[in-house]
Amino acid sequence: MFETAEIEILKDAILQLEPKSPGSALNLTALTLNRMPDDSWFKERRSSIGEYIKQMSGNVLTARHDGTTERLNAIVHGRALSLKYDLPFKFSWATDVGSIHNDLISIDNNLPSYFSETFIEQHYITFDEMKKYKLSSQSPTPAEYISGLRYSKLLKPAELQHVLQSYCNLVGPERFNDAHLIRKELNQALSEVFSSSYHQEFKRLDAIVSKQSVGIHYRGGDVIFGISRHEMNGVWGKSFALPAVEKLIQENQKRDVIIFGTPLGDTKDELFYLKEKYSNVSLSLKFLEGDFDGVVIDSYIMSLCRQLYSAGNTGVAVLANLFNPKLLNSQIAPQQYFDTLKSSFNESEGSDYKPLQRSFINIQLYLLAKSLKRPSSECDLYLENVKTLDPENRLEWQ
Structure with missing residues (x-):
């Protein structure tokens, strides 16, 4: 027999194991019943877990x-x-x-x-x-x-x-x-x-999107201008800062560049800013027709590009690679990204960038500086800039 305290520990262990590893929970229950064959609680758990495994497993x-x-x-x-x-x-x-x-x-x-x-x-x-x-x-x-x-x-x-x-x-x-x-x-x-209508739309896009295009998944949207900017997990690797997008466009000026982003609010303004400023830029909006899901269509258009730049391993980029496993999905190395943002730092403060965009630049500089082990005084400077540019930001790590 087990002591009362030991029995309670076994019960807790079984209950914690059940949702994660029902088979292990069943084995532990059976072992306990070898010592306590008449205990009603353990008999009920053995029956319940066993029935679950029998009916609900193998999927x-x-x-x-x-x-x-x-x-x-x-x-x-x-x-x-x-x-x-x-x-x-x-x-x-x-x-x-x-x-x-x-x-x-x-x-x-x-x-x-x-x-x-x-x-x-x-x-x-x-x-x-x-x-x-x-x-x-x-x-x-x-x-x-x-x-x-x-x-x-x-x-x-x-x-x-x-x-x-x-x-x-x-x-x-x-x-x-x-x-x-x-x-x-x-x-x-x-x-x-x-559905068949989506497969037909994919064929239409196959015929009109240049396979030599370079795609840039800017995103923007909630990451820069919405609620996600309040959380570290919401901003890191989810969106480029605008200076990095401009740098990539300049580096690919001999190719057609397609920009992907949330076509709403401030991000929509930025998308059209890029289109007007650079002659080799098209927006993914250009290819959209009919009542199709914009995110799915964006992912498919990305898959047709020669190369895709994304800020991180985003779900949209993953889906694009599912459509086309040969797609070259590129990310900017941390040091290069940091240098790009740092070089635009003073310029962006006096530019037409919106305050939340400039705040996001400083958030990215802070995160990059931390990962690159820059001096703490430099990291603190970027956070102070965030507080000034976006006083409502409730960053968890601030």
């Missing part, structure tokens, strides 16, 4: 609560893995986070129109159904915290068997390190996911 699942491309990337990767592993695939679009609506970002819990009807019929489940893939003892959490393991590398058969035994399900990852090993499955997933 690839996804139900993220991020923006459009992070959700889409997880769905495409999840479906590809289900094809590779020959497992059922299920996805849900809605989450318990609810809809996200503000001036610069809008995510609705209703299924977008770009999914094909066949894909929905075969793989979509409601949010209430998706919640069944969480053990009953698990506290309410976002839908993606289903009982399963998100794995971004290809599993060998023995590894897959172990994962399913321990974690019950695989969770579709938004990024996958071994994408080249499931290229055939990714292509099939992409063909299944999108």
